[in-house]
Amino acid sequence: MDSAAGTNEKVGFNSWCPFLISDSIQKLKEFAQKIKKIGKDDPRRVFHSLKVGLALTLISIFYYINPLFHGLGTSTMWAVLTVVVVMEYTVGGTLSKGLNRAFATLLAGALGLGAHHLAALAGDKGEPILLGVFVFMLAAMATFSRFVPEIKARYDYGVTIFILTFSLVAVSSYRVEELIKLAHQRLSTVAIGVATCLCTSMFVFPVWAGEDLHMLVAANLDKLACFLEGMGVEYFGEKMESGSLEGKSFLQSYKTVLNSKATEDSLANFARWEPGHGRFGFRHPWNQYLKIGAVTRTCACSIEALNAYISTLQQSHQTTTDLEFKQKVQAACAEMSKETGKALVELATSIREMKWSSTAGKHLAMATEAACRVKALVPTENSTLLEVLVSATTASLLTEVVRCTNPIIASVEELSRLAEFKWPEHGRKAGAVKPIASAESPPQVVIVIEK
């Protein structure tokens, strides 16, 4: 495409038109491929879309079948509204929203009726004022309750619906005479909507949040294992330092684990609403998955530190002596890496098949043994060397922290230029902070230093 644009550049407007069209076609094609990929990555998404269409069409039947329509009046639109708003991707999401909506409507409807009766006692003039005060107070209090973390996590949607229904019932009561009929209609249409959603969601290709969480936690363990096993072969293995690790896919996959908390929390929250299904009982310990997720992320952090250190090492061109000590450490590292990887794969399989196996412990015991072997390489009587090693390791880790601060300075400096921060008025000259990794490599970060 680009070369075509280059040749057409000076030919005039007429030759631009087909180019613009073909460009649009190209973009449309790309978009279509993106859409196709999204569907292919998880075909349940296509089914979900069809399910929403199905539920909405089912609800529309209430408009077509006359007797039902006459019974419920124009309130039927509440049913349509409920289906659109309540229908979520996972069963747990739909259940959580549906139950929140149904109970909040019930509670707020009853309170609204109470408020109406109370306000009626104040006479024709006092009624609207009193209703206004009620609405203000309840809306303010309910909104504030959403800041309580426990309520926010589980009942956020219910509180919204509570405020909504109370306001509608309380405010309508001033106009609409048949208040009880209205409340009753609203409740039954919401119930019909929620029931439709639940049936479609649970009985037509259901997507269970619990199962997704179960699989996600196992997949995250696999990603860490993938890094460690890759390292064991490619870096610590016999091929070591034969080539750069850059561009290897196994180096990247674990990174998504670091930011998995939000997804896990939301899946666990939905999973708690789900009834027992397949291999998961109603009181399945979903919280434990969050705990596994937390320790997995801690491990991913350690891996990140290791990866960062190794990348830095690879960039610096060190003289390599074929040291016996080094080879031994290398071999032990290869074993630690591979065995830990195997242990993690074992754990992931154990979760996936819901079958405990102690093999993971055995693999980790072997990794631990290899770690002890490294320690033993330094003769215990020579406590001086051991202390040197410990201090050096601490210093290396701290050096890594210092190195990580470089990009922070660079990105804040970029912000200061983009957002037009104030700059010191006296002149400035460009200096360079050398990266720590090696003296030979070119400076990576340029920091401006005042004259």
Added chain:
Amino acid sequence: MDSAAGTNEKVGFNSWCPFLISDSIQKLKEFAQKIKKIGKDDPRRVFHSLKVGLALTLISIFYYINPLFHGLGTSTMWAVLTVVVVMEYTVGGTLSKGLNRAFATLLAGALGLGAHHLAALAGDKGEPILLGVFVFMLAAMATFSRFVPEIKARYDYGVTIFILTFSLVAVSSYRVEELIKLAHQRLSTVAIGVATCLCTSMFVFPVWAGEDLHMLVAANLDKLACFLEGMGVEYFGEKMESGSLEGKSFLQSYKTVLNSKATEDSLANFARWEPGHGRFGFRHPWNQYLKIGAVTRTCACSIEALNAYISTLQQSHQTTTDLEFKQKVQAACAEMSKETGKALVELATSIREMKWSSTAGKHLAMATEAACRVKALVPTENSTLLEVLVSATTASLLTEVVRCTNPIIASVEELSRLAEFKWPEHGRKAGAVKPIASAESPPQVVIVIEK
């Protein structure tokens, strides 16, 4: 409370009653204190709650003032509904939801009218069928579009409202004769609702998502600095190893940085909708904050690795020799830690005051110098020792990864018990994997090993 319960235990039902009441009172008191704390932590939450109440009361006026009510009919409830659903904590959130709602209603209303005209051509019998097909197709397509990440991030709410309005207009058209009037009513009430929300949100104690993001990014840098400066004084400083670091608050504060991605993403997303305000222009580079956030989290990960290593060291009781080498490394570490901390504080201040200062670079240069000093402690001609140090550091980092895998095994094992995974049928005996930190400390994780 507990001791009171103990003495009352055998006295019978009558003495239980006052206990139950005082227990409830105690719980209520605790809850009230929690609520109070939430309000005190961020008083803007209280203002927000009052603002929602205010906006709802303002909208209710439409019911009280008769001429307006007669003009818009029962659709006024759409205005109430809009206020409840659109009003968000931040201006950006309200704007994003409000604009999404307004434009989606407009677009879907127009499409719904078109669908109605098209379906009318099919005759009395074909019309409901055709409308049903339209609703099914549009709902399915729109729902699928929500899986596209870009649409999900910015227009998720708009798509929901689009499906909702289209279904309502298309389905209602079969019954309600005055379709155009309905669409017009709905649009004007939604516009009134959105306008009320925007005015209350922007002009009464506004909470800007952009400013929150700005402050959050600076606060996260401060948290990392807090750890490093604390380490510089308490661990690497002269007091070193005099006492355990456990329970020190500076060791914990950086941990929240690790999980800050979701909050930052959502704030940045809302900030993009906000008009210029205070020190922030309309096209303020919000994306750059996300970049700073990402490198800050990488640095937090390094800090986590350092912290984990130091904690492990502290648990193992090493023999301490007052080595000259060690003391020198120690001093350099103290400088690295303090100077990096200062650099981060400087960056945070620079962001907060929107005033670039090169002091951060100077501090980091000093930290880098200290890091080089550590390297120089190992004589360059003695490349063997250098290589030993590098291999040992890699091994230490990897050992840390192995150590992190221990809690993963323990938590998966707990899951396997809680969720009643299958266990191998032949007997099992308890074995113990020793933690790596030291041979003396008791085993931390018990792993069951088959016979």
